[in-house]
Amino acid sequence: MSVKFYQSENQVPLEMHKVRMIQKLSLLPVEERLKKIQEAGNNTFLLQNKDVYLDMLTDSGVNCMSDNQYAASFQADDSYAGSATFLRVRKAINDVFGCEYVLPVHQGRAAENILAEAFCGPGKVAFMNFHFTTTKAHATRVGSTVEELIQPKGLLPKSDEPFKGDYDLELLKKRIDEVGASNVAYVRVEAGTNLIGGQPVSLENMLAVTDICHDKGCLSILDASLLQDNIYFMKTREARCKFMEVGDIYRLLADHFDLIYFSARKLSFSKGGIITTKNESLYKQLMGYIPLYEGFLTYGGIDVRTMESMAVGLYESLDMEYISQGPEFINYLAKELDAYGVPVILPPGGLGCHLNAGAFVPDMPHNQYPAAAVGAALYIAGGIRGMERGTVSEQREPDGTERYAELELQRLAVPRRVFTLSQLKYVADRVKWLWDNRSLIGGLEWTEEPEVLRFFFGRMKEIGHWQEELAEKFRKDFGDSL
Ligand SMILES: Cc1ncc(COP(=O)(O)O)c(C=O)c1O
Numbered sequence: 001m002s003v004k005f006y007q008s009e010n011q012v013p014l015e016m017h018k019v020r021m022i023q024k025l026s027l028l029p030v031e032e033r034l035k036k037i038q039e040a041g042n043n044t045f046l047l048q049n050k051d052v053y054l055d056m057l058t059d060s061g062v063n064c065m066s067d068n069q070y071a072a073s074f075q076a077d078d079s080y081a082g083s084a085t086f087l088r089v090r091k092a093i094n095d096v097f098g099c100e101y102v103l104p105v106h107q108g109r110a111a112e113n114i115l116a117e118a119f120c121g122p123g124k125v126a127f128m129n130f131h132f133t134t135t136k137a138h139a140t141r142v143g144s145t146v147e148e149l150i151q152p153k154g155l156l157p158k159s160d161e162p163f164k165g166d167y168d169l170e171l172l173k174k175r176i177d178e179v180g181a182s183n184v185a186y187v188r189v190e191a192g193t194n195l196i197g198g199q200p201v202s203l204e205n206m207l208a209v210t211d212i213c214h215d216k217g218c219l220s221i222l223d224a225s226l227l228q229d230n231i232y233f234m235k236t237r238e239a240r241c242k243f244m245e246v247g248d249i250y251r252l253l254a255d256h257f258d259l260i261y262f263s264a265r266k267l268s269f270s271k272g273g274i275i276t277t278k279n280e281s282l283y284k285q286l287m288g289y290i291p292l293y294e295g296f297l298t299y300g301g302i303d304v305r306t307m308e309s310m311a312v313g314l315y316e317s318l319d320m321e322y323i324s325q326g327p328e329f330i331n332y333l334a335k336e337l338d339a340y341g342v343p344v345i346l347p348p349g350g351l352g353c354h355l356n357a358g359a360f361v362p363d364m365p366h367n368q369y370p371a372a373a374v375g376a377a378l379y380i381a382g383g384i385r386g387m388e389r390g391t392v393s394e395q396r397e398p399d400g401t402e403r404y405a406e407l408e409l410q411r412l413a414v415p416r417r418v419f420t421l422s423q424l425k426y427v428a429d430r431v432k433w434l435w436d437n438r439s440l441i442g443g444l445e446w447t448e449e450p451e452v453l454r455f456f457f458g459r460m461k462e463i464g465h466w467q468e469e470l471a472e473k474f475r476k477d478f479g480d481s482l
């Protein structure tokens with residue numbers, strides 16, 4: 001139940017936790033920010049954190065741990081094999097998902113690597129509601145093709161559709177029949193669909209996907225990395241979930257999907273990753289990969305202290321007071337920007353507030369990378385580091401042509417339990433200033449373009465001198481303010 005304010009016009013999301021450890025931040029003057037983003041090749045991944053005021057790059061591995069998570073980490077049992085820590089993680093997975101078989105991996109993409117090795121290959125199609133960068137890279141690396149079967153509503157930047165991550169069920173059936181079930185690597189549902197703005201999938205749609213898979217004999221996989229946000233949206237937007245316990249939703253999903261994996265850098269506010277199932281033969285098929293790529297079966301490349309905090313964090317992800325904080329802060333920021341006319345993805349999803357860069361700089365051609373340009377401009381405007389989720393985050397087609405993203409987004413992640421509301425107000429203020437000065441934002445061009453996952457390491461430069469002009473305008477408008 002949310003807390004009502006006496007004066008309803010002052011209603012804001014209220015944290016049900018308090019801060020007990022802090023990290024000092026600094027905000028560089030705008031002239032320094034200009035220099036730093038250019039030195040970083042206009043790639044926010046290449047900025048040093050000391051030069052960033054608000055790090056909104058990701059919600060991955062940067063969520064704030066609770067007192068209980070830290071306390072648990074001290075009881076870690078540091079043994080190579082048979083560690084008691086693993087038993088506590090396995091119990092947490094049993095309690096939360098009801099799954100018996102648990103394989104630890106060092107992070108989400110390590111699970112994707114193993115699933116690609118086990119199920120993908122030439123001639124095999126991996127179906128997804130939408131791809132995630134690392135999922136697609138692993139599936140295609142071993143020769144599979146990836147097909148996205150999201151409903152058209154998922155790609156509308158602004159709508160009141162509550163579940164934009166939903167699969168197109170008819171298309172899924174049709175494509176399985178066309179491809180042939182034996183050529184389907186797996187059917188993957190990504191909860192809290194990352195690249196379209198952290199948009200949720202309804203419970204009804206997830207269960208319908210698993211029914212289709214069982215009917216047709218295809219493997220169903222749930223990427224549960226963003227499931228806690230997704231469950232918040234199920235509880236608040238889907239009638240049948242309103243009176244369900246959060247834990248009942250986790251267990252219902254685990255009853256239906258063949259396999260579940262997640263990045264614990266998101267789900268459980270810790271680090272590491274997990275593959276889990278109720279199916280013994282799938283477990284046996286996958287277990288051999290763990291010692292090969294990750295580490296022994298009881299630690300999977302994860303530090304045992306982290307595993308202890310993961311176990312506690314999993315129980316915390318059953319608590320609506322914890323899992324509502326991220327989505328409610330994001331909602332606050334997105335609504336604030338929308339009211340000013342700034343184009344943001346609506347309805348707001350989980351993990352972050354997404355600026356619709358395509359509409360922010362509508363005249364900029366795709367091949368000048370609007371989402372990356374808005375990101376560089378925002379760092380200059382406020383020392384805020386977001387992440388490009390547009391064409392730069394795509395892979396080129398095998399023939400080298402550019403694959404333009406359906407949506408050009410600049411993502412402002414809101415790590416869970418980290419920022420204060422005044423910091424989000426600052427973000428809104430600087431984004432509004434940038435919106436009012438959007439005519440100054442120009443494009444970018446490659447100076448170094450790696451072949452694989454180019455968004456991590458690639459470098460770009462401004463076309464013309466728009467960044468200097470933007471910094472000058474900032475100085476003029478803000479005087480001697482940082
Ligand atoms: C939906 C989804 N799946 C998988 C991953 C990969 O997880 P990790 O970053 O732990 O490798 C991510 C990471 O952001 C994600 O958002």
